[in-house]
Amino acid sequence: MIMRRLAQQLKQSIFGRWPSPARKFPQPGTFLDANSKLEEETLKGYLPHHFYPVNIGDMFRSRYQVVGKLGYGSHSTVWLSRDLQQHAYVTLKMYDHESSHARTEKEVYKHIESLKSSHTGFKLVRRAIDDFEIRSPDNAYSYQCLVHPPLGMSLCELRHRAKGKMLPEDLLKPTLIHILLALDFLHTEAGVVHTDIQENNVMLGVEDESILVDFEEAEMSNPSPRKAVDGRVIYASRNLGIPKMHGRPILSDFGEARFSLTLGKRWEDVQPLVYRAPEVILRIPWDEKIDIWNLATLTWNLFEQGSLFKARDSNGKVSDSHHLARMIAIMGPPPKEMLQGSEYAAKFFDSDGNWRSAAEIPCTSLEKLERNLQGTQQSSFLCFMRKMLQWQPENRASAKELLADPWLRSI
Known part of the structure; x- marks a missing residue:
């Protein structure tokens, strides 16, 4: 027993802190009318399979746990998540099926990061800290996800x-x-x-991380309204609170960028x-x-x-x-x-x-x-x-x- 504990302590000292435990999110609260369009459903040309069916509480890559929906756009949904390995909040930008915007943005971020520039403006451009691809539950469609520091x-x-x-x-x-x-x-x-x-x-x-903590706790105590259609859940976005101090403006969204x-x-x-x-x-x-x-x-x-x-x-x-x-x-x-x-x-x-x-x-x-x-x-x-x-x-x-x-x- 003592040897096992020493081994665990040694492993932790070598590899850093243990990952944070995943949280169990409460049962959903308010369900909205399934016949009324909500958020990404209102987009022109919307088809259910265009967007990956993210659920609050989902885990990706065995490290990113979704804690709430921040918003959506023409080509993506955006989710606040916790990186359980790094004990930090991140944003997951889940692109629509086979998105050209995802390919462009990923390419631009990789190029920018490779420059390792000392230019002041380098720090004023959003960066991607990770990316991965995921398949739909039926394995028919693929989706690109970019991982960002939260803004x-x-x-x-x-x-x-x-x-x-x-x-x-x-x-x-x-x-x-x-x-x-x-x-x-x-x-x-x-x-x-x-x-x-x-x-x-x-x-x-984000200079005041309390707005991220408050966002997660609000989801735990008062789950976001949602609707369910054919086994797919569509969530209403939740706003971040007003911070005590605003951070610097960061230029984001490079899906339309060109070299x-x-x-x-x-x-x-x-x-x-x-x-x-x-x-x-x-x-x-x-x-x-x-x-x-x-x-x-x-x-x-x-x-x-x-x-x-x-x-x-x-x-x-x-x-x-x-x-x-x-x-x-x-x-x-x-x-x-x-x-x-x-x-x-x-x-x-x-x-x-x-x-x-x-x-x-x-x-x-x-x-x-x-x-x-x-x-x-x-x-x-x-x-x-x-x-x-x-x-x-x-x-x-x-x-x-x-x-x-x-x-x-x-x-």
Whole structure:
């Protein structure tokens, strides 16, 4: 008996702490109407087999135990879990069946991690600490899962909690500095174009782990509402609490990212609808400068009420014509040489570069649209915006140049 105990102590001293025990989660509480769509079921084109049937309490790889559902997206469900071996919380991002986004994101994370960069922005980009593949219970489908350190609320959640649902200037500036540091690293060292910089894809680090503990204990004492359909359980997501201290903004979600060296001269349709850069709309080959345009439109969303550009007509139909008309109102007409490189441009402009579309060019400007600042502060802010809002990508400031902007640095 004594020898066995000594052997166990020796083994523990060599290999570290014993794994945490798995927890037994309580029987489910509220079951919702099985006929009402819930969370991922509301996605366009949803099919049950697209998503792996994760259950709270499930164990993956004999180490990750799911403690609750954090959310869902077009291509994944996201779960807070405990790494029983490392005695730490992690996030499991369970991708849909044979997801191209999963393959892209996994490839990008592995590339970024391999750089071992000392760049400040390296630490402001989300990382994957593990990944694995799992088969469906009937072995018919495979799903990729990425394991991440947990993050807190998104900029979207933070903005909605702010007065007037807008970030104040003194919070906006450091947020932008963090994003720009991440972009400078991606563009100059990693050779990665994010293409999808929106407020849901920038999340705050977790400095106060009590919100993770509280999340787990809330699931134990008050199980999440759920519904059961054909043996599959769909859970309602649970929000993390408000921490005592927010962490730094972290640029996340690389499922739409591209490597700069593979872009070449081809064009791809990328970016969220209202965030699309002119070259994306005009179907011209693009580079990392679409991220800079993207940041400008995100900045406006965070600081002003509403989006800078409207990508739909009066009937709510997607309209490149109305999108371009608004760009002309804000930036003036595009350079003729830019239009000459786009066959698609002939739908909106004549051979001399004159606007010929039926969509009316609105009578507006950045000065008329900006309502939060006055005088020199407004002029400085709009100068910062105009460094990014340029028709031609080469005329947009780089992330490094924007980091030196006087308005941004006047914290």
